[in-house]
Every structure is written in structure tokens, then in C-alpha cells.
Amino acid sequence: MMRRTGRQLLASIMVNAIYEMKNYPVVLLNTVLAPLSFLTLIWFVSHGTLLGPAIIGGLIMTMFSAGTSLQADLSHLKNDFKLQDMVVSSPTSASTYVLGIAISELIYNLPAILILSILFYLFVPVTILQLTGIVIVMIFVFITSVSLGFALATLSSDIVQSFAFTRLLTTLFSTLAPVYYPITYIPLPYRYLAYLSPTTYAAQIAQNLSGALVSSTNELVIDWVVLICLTSVFLWIGISKSRWREK
Amino acid sequence: MSHSGEIVCNDIGKVFSTGKVALSSVDLTIPANGIFALIGRNGAGKTTLTRILSTLLEPTTGKATIDGLDVMADAKELRERMSVVPQEGRTVQWMTPIQSVSSYLLWRGMSYRDSRIKAEETLAKVGLGNIQNKLNRTLSGGMKRKVLVAMVIASDAEFIFLDEPSTGLDPISRQELWHLMTDLSRDRFIFLTTHYLEEAEMVADRIGILDDGKLLALGSLDELRQKIKHQYSLKVPKGVDLPAVEGKVLARKDGQLQIMTTQEEALRLSRILIERKSQFSLTPINLDDIFSDVVGGVPMNGDGVDG
Numbered sequence: 001m002m003r004r005t006g007r008q009l010l011a012s013i014m015v016n017a018i019y020e021m022k023n024y025p026v027v028l029l030n031t032v033l034a035p036l037s038f039l040t041l042i043w044f045v046s047h048g049t050l051l052g053p054a055i056i057g058g059l060i061m062t063m064f065s066a067g068t069s070l071q072a073d074l075s076h077l078k079n080d081f082k083l084q085d086m087v088v089s090s091p092t093s094a095s096t097y098v099l100g101i102a103i104s105e106l107i108y109n110l111p112a113i114l115i116l117s118i119l120f121y122l123f124v125p126v127t128i129l130q131l132t133g134i135v136i137v138m139i140f141v142f143i144t145s146v147s148l149g150f151a152l153a154t155l156s157s158d159i160v161q162s163f164a165f166t167r168l169l170t171t172l173f174s175t176l177a178p179v180y181y182p183i184t185y186i187p188l189p190y191r192y193l194a195y196l197s198p199t200t201y202a203a204q205i206a207q208n209l210s211g212a213l214v215s216s217t218n219e220l221v222i223d224w225v226v227l228i229c230l231t232s233v234f235l236w237i238g239i240s241k242s243r244w245r246e247k
Numbered sequence: 248m249s250h251s252g253e254i255v256c257n258d259i260g261k262v263f264s265t266g267k268v269a270l271s272s273v274d275l276t277i278p279a280n281g282i283f284a285l286i287g288r289n290g291a292g293k294t295t296l297t298r299i300l301s302t303l304l305e306p307t308t309g310k311a312t313i314d315g316l317d318v319m320a321d322a323k324e325l326r327e328r329m330s331v332v333p334q335e336g337r338t339v340q341w342m343t344p345i346q347s348v349s350s351y352l353l354w355r356g357m358s359y360r361d362s363r364i365k366a367e368e369t370l371a372k373v374g375l376g377n378i379q380n381k382l383n384r385t386l387s388g389g390m391k392r393k394v395l396v397a398m399v400i401a402s403d404a405e406f407i408f409l410d411e412p413s414t415g416l417d418p419i420s421r422q423e424l425w426h427l428m429t430d431l432s433r434d435r436f437i438f439l440t441t442h443y444l445e446e447a448e449m450v451a452d453r454i455g456i457l458d459d460g461k462l463l464a465l466g467s468l469d470e471l472r473q474k475i476k477h478q479y480s481l482k483v484p485k486g487v488d489l490p491a492v493e494g495k496v497l498a499r500k501d502g503q504l505q506i507m508t509t510q511e512e513a514l515r516l517s518r519i520l521i522e523r524k525s526q527f528s529l530t531p532i533n534l535d536d537i538f539s540d541v542v543g544g545v546p547m548n549g550d551g552v553d554g
Contacts, residue, residue, distance in 0.1 A: 004356040011353035019350075020341045023382060077339070085333040086398070089301045089408075091326050092354045245322070246304045247264075 008092045012100025015083075016073055017107040032112045034170075035061045039119075042180045050181050052124045053203075053212045055116055056134070057180030060199055060206065061170070062112045063138045066105040067145020068169040074101060074153035075162035094244035102146045130209040137209075137227070141202045144231045145169070147238030154242050172197065179203040182213045198230040254279050254300065254438070258309035261295050261460075269295040271460040272309070277453055279314055279406060279436040282428060284451035286441060286538065292460040293440040294334050294410055300438065301331045301408040313406055330355075330404035332395045334411050334440075340384035344375050344394045347383065351398040369401035370394075373427060389420025396427055407431065408438045413446055425450050448534040458542045471537050477507035480536055481516055483527045490519055507536060 021028055035058035042054040078084035087097055106113070126134065152165050177197035178186055183204060186194055194200045201223045207213035208220055215223070256275040262268050270292045277283050285293050298304035300311055302322040311318045316325050338347055348366035353359065370379045373393050383391060392412060399407050409428070413421045421443070428437055428450050441447055447454050448468060456464040456471075464471055472478050477494050482503045489496075494508030506516065513529055520527045532540075 007353045007356055007358060010359065011350045014346070014353070015339060015342065015350050019339075019343075019346050023341050023343070080337065081339050082333040082336040083339060085298075085301075085303055086331055086336065086351065087354055088303055089326055089329055089331040090351075090354050090402075091323075091356055097354075245302060246298075 004091075005096055008096045009100040009103065011092070012097055013104040013107060016077070016101050016104035018104075021108065027108070028111050031062075031109050032115060034065070035059075035112050035116060038175070038180055039116075046181070050212075052210055053182060053207050054180045055119045055124055056206045056210060056212070057174075057203065058116045059113070059120065059138060060141055060179045060203055061174035062109050062116060063141045064145045064174045064199055065166075065170045066109045067102070067142050067147075068149050068166045068173075069108070070098075070101055070105050070146055071149030071152045071169075072159070072162040072166045073105070074098075074150065076159050077101075078153070079162075080159055088244055094242065098146075098150055098242075102142075105146075106142070124210050126210055133209045134206045137202045137206045140227050140231045141199060144198050144234045145173075147231075147234040147236075150238040151234075151241040173199045177203070182207055184213070198227060198234070201227040201230070252279055252314055253277065254283070254311075254313050254436075256296075256300075256309065256311045259296065259299060259306050259311055260308035261292075261299065261304070262307045269460055270299075270306070273457075273460075273462045275455065275462055275465065277455075277465070280432075281452035282432045282437045282439055282450050283453045283455065284439045284441055284447035285455045285457055286444060286447050286534070287457035288442065288542070291457045293442075293457055295460075296457065297331075297334075297408050297410045297438065297440055301329060302326060303331070303333075325406075328404055329406040329408065330399040330402040331408040332399055332410065332412055334414075336395050336410075338383035338386070338391045338394045340382070342383055343380050344370055344383065344386070344390075344397065345379040347394050348398050348401050352401055355402050365401050366397075369397045373397045373400065374423070387420075389416050389423070392416060392420065392424065393427070396424065400427070400431060404435070406436050406438070410440050411442070412439070413441065413443060421446065444534040444538055454534065456538060456541050464537075464541045468534060468537075471534070471541075472532060475532060475537055475540050477509060477540070478532055479508055479510055479513035479529060480532045481506040481508065481513055481527055481529050483520065483525060487520070487525045487527070488523070490516070492516060507532060507540070 038061065039054045039058045043051050148169065177199045178194050179199050183191060183194055183200060204213060204215060205220065205223045205227065208215045254275065254277050256273050259270055259273040261270040273296060285296065287293050295304065299306045300313065300318055302318050302325055305319065313325055318325060345366050348369060349362040352362035352365055357365065367379065370376050373396065375390060375393055375397065378386065378390065383394065396412065413424050416424065425446065428439065431437060439451065453467055454471060455462055464474060466474070482505050483489065485502050485504055492506050492508065493512045494506050497505045497507070499505050508516070517527070517529055
């Protein structure tokens, strides 16, 4: 049974990541471009002082956009190729299919994750404990965006709409939100808007763990609680709104 | 669990959330072997019924079973035994035929190694062996369709649903597809929807006529002919002096008059036309004529009638 599920996961990964990367290598460059562009910009503008937060920001953006890309990819495979119909009527379950596509998004973004991880290793000195905390934060960001992407995929009926959703979510949650720099750089009245984004809490925790932002224990606890709650809510929305067999 | 060897629909109805009634109380019992073709105009409900039977869509009312398995309650078990090419299904452009077929087999639980071997064998069988490593986007429309059909053939599924598989294909590709389907139907059941009547006539063992969400007729081509009052079609060029006829006279777009009539009347008219040395043709009615009679409108194919 486990072996069979593994094969079904492999199918989603091959279709949505490996074959595309193999047959269209230019996409490898594409995934690296956005996070590294922002990182470079922040690095230059801050004269190097915000390199650490910018690397963490690049990782958050990559994890978040990996999840939101799932929305466009699921919609593309479902509405344009009708491939999802072929999968629904096969022995593959909804959860296996979505998990496979979610893993494929991570693999698709592997070049960016690898480069950012190397930069992180070189320029952000952390202990094993702090590193573990940051990895957990990244997993939460990914789960949140995957859930959001999955719920939206069931609502959007064409690819133009789906790509618009992806761009909108990525801009709102990983470019406008303070993930590349500490929230203290945002003037106070606008700072409250930033708290609407789940990535703000993720960035605050990661920046705190890396020493780029000093937060009180209370603030840190609140950040964790809000991040866990938001991830749970998005996960619930994703599971409850998704449809495998249509009604 | 008893295996009935049949596809059964009892009072299947479907009303979409928009209020559109797609199917109204469809009752159907057919043996799950050979090729069953469901024909009807666009919007008749063919795809809705196909999607319900292939476990993709929930019916609003009624119950459907395949080989004794309920499409709702036993979907998991059925999905092990069925395979679907959906309407407007397309090959993924960044993949090759062999990647498309082997991925589908992985989704069905086959090992990577076996899926590659099976994909290679199947693509060779359908005549795509020489282009198995080309990108799907570089293939012709007919080849892309064949890749989709190769995916379901390779699956070894017992029940295959093909929703308008030949739409948009050129005549040669369509004939190749018919050969594939006929070959496939020797040991599997094919549920085919089409609005090409000659396709249904050519390949189907049984035919269902669906119109406006209702199943109007069901049977083999001969059985459907028997249900029609006028079983013969006599065509004469316009301008031929015809005696009074008993039957339905239609003015065709190709300039001929078509008389749909009984066997006796067709023979009587033939004798008169032979005596007058008039040109005419006499054939048993085809599916186009049956469809026209059952649905009560113009035939679906291009050489239709004016009235």
C-alpha cells in the first residue's frame, strides 16, 4: 500500500516538476529570479546590513510562492488538460494527488531553495536549535500557502484567473509584507496592515531566531500562536472547500 | 457483491447549482461489453451521464451501477477497474508521449520500471513508437488524441469511458481511432459519446440516443431501425415526377428529395421509378435518419434536410 502511494506521489512529482524542468530547462532560472532579485535589491539599498533578513525573506517568499503556484498548477492540469479527471477516476486519492503536487512545487523551487540555503549557511550564523525553529517556520509558511492554493484552485475555473490569483497572493504576502526586512522599518500606521499577513509572523519569528530582530518573549509567543492558528485555519479552509468528485 | 456484468442507471437525474437540468430520470441497462455509443446533440447530457458513470460527478437523483458496483458508494473499487478520456482532454504540452503514458500508469499504482515498459509497448501498438520521445506540443491533433487513448489502453482497465474522442480529428485519424476502439473492445467495455453518427454506426454494438437530458432510444442499430415506422430511405433528384407517396418527404440540402417509407411502399415506388427510367437510390435508413426521427429535428450531420 505504501509502495503504491509512493508511486502515485512520484507521478504527480514527475508530471508537475521533473518533466517540465527536464524538457523546459529555462524554468529553472525563472524560479530563482524573483527571490534573488529582491534579496539583491535589499542588500544594495541597506548597504549589506539587511543581508540576513533578506536571505530569510527570500526563503519565505520561495516557500510561499511554491504553495500558491500549486493553485495555478492544479487549475492548469484540471481545467486546461482535464488531467485531474483522469486522476480522479483512477485509484489515486485526492490527498495523495495534492501531496504529490505540493512536493513537486518544492522540487520545482529546489534551485532557489538550494542557493538561498547556501547563502543562509554562509551569512546567517545560527545554532542548531535556532535553525530547527526557522525550518519549522518555513514548513508552516508552506502549509499555509498550499492550503490557500488548494482552496483557490477549486474556485478558479480558468488559467488566466489562476495565474492572477498566484501573482496577487505572492505580491501581497511575500513582497508587500515585511519578509525581507524587519517590520520596524514600516511606519506605524501602516505596520498594522502588515499584521494581516501570515508571512509577517513567520518573518518575525525567523528574524528573531537569527538575531536580526529583537522581540520580547510575549511577542514571540504571540507570533507562534498566530502563525499556528492561521496555518490551521487555512488548512481547514483548504480541506473543507476542496472537491474531488464534483457536485 | 454480485457482479452483474451490466451498466445500470435507475432514474438518474442531474440538476446543476445554476438550475440547469442536465439529465431527467435516465433509465438504462446495457451489458458491460463491446462498445456502447451515446449520441446526442451538444448539450443533450452525454458528458454529464459519462461523468456520473465514471465517478467524476454526483447525480442529483437515482442510482447507477457498473458490474453491480455503485458509482457513489463503491467508487474506490470501481476506479481500480475504469479509465477515462474526458471531453476536451489534452496531452500535457511539456511532456512526451512515453512520459504521459508512464505517469498515468504510476498514478494507477504500477511501478516506474513496469510503467515505462508498458508505455513503450502500448505506444508501439497504437503506432506512436517512433515519436514517443517527442514533446506532445509538437504532435498533430490526431497523434495527441492517440496518446490519450494509449494512456487508457495501457491501464488495462476493464471499463473505458471516451467522451467525444474524435472531435476535431481529420477523417484518417478518426478511422485510425475507430480501429483502435474496435480492437480494444474485444476484451474491454467502451462507453463512447459522440455526435458523429457515422462513428456510432461504424463501431458501436449498442447505441443510446439522448436529447435534452432524456434517453429517447436504446438498442443495436437493427433494433433501433425496427422501432422506426419508416425503415427505408429512397432518394431521387429534385424535379423527378413522383407519384403520391406514403411516408415522409424531405427536401435535402444536396438538392435531392428523400422519402422515408416502409419496405412495401419503397418497393412500389422503386418499380414506378424503374418504369419511368428515373434515377434513384434505395437504402435501409441510417443512424442519421433514425436520430432525426427519434429526436424530431434535422439530422445531425452536414448533409441534412431543409424540411
